[in-house]
Amino acid sequence: MAKYAESLDIVFAALSDPSRRTVVQRLGAGPASVGELARDLPITLPSFMKHIRVLEDSGLIRTVKTGRVRRCELDRERFALIDGWLAEQRRIWEDRTDRLEQFLLDTLEPTDES
Template identity: 55%
Template sequence: MANHEQTVDRVFHALSDQTRRAIVLRLSEKPAAVGELFTPLPMALPSLLKHIRVLEDCGLVATRKVGRERICEMRPEALRLTDGWFAHQRALWEARLDRMEAYVLDLQTQEKNND
């Protein structure tokens, strides 16, 4: 479980940065060479490579060498872990809200009975 939590933490950390989210969004369309990712971003190549490394380290992106280019591609499996985390949180909060709604309805019924 701890390893799973660390992976989710790393994915959330990676996605906390606007540049990395832009890279993920771009790669969700199709794989791209580092040069293609670099062109629209206002930063130095070493900075972009650091962002790609963070995305690689958490499993969101995989890179491979093709000739003289490094190709980046999205790895959606890492997002499935965050989906599971969100689903669990959603279920907890929906249950809490359901209990709160039942409590409020009970209070309203009690008020009507006391009138």
């Protein structure tokens, strides 16, 4: 888990804000301009740009400026980090519940002496 610590902290901090999660969700459908992404959120463009910077600094999105338009897209490789960590957690908890199940079966199994 230590191998993920710093990177995961940054990613989960970026995803802690509902506006940023909305941006990530929207970009799941494909690239979009900053203007398109900001249009549906009730915040000013300068405030929205701070959210874009946080997502970009976390590695969750990439932006490219062409002329006056800045386009954003997900960096899908960064999501592999989250997926790897979640898979590791899932394995840990599945192993624990499997051991608990086996313990209960062994403990509650009727004996021939009953």
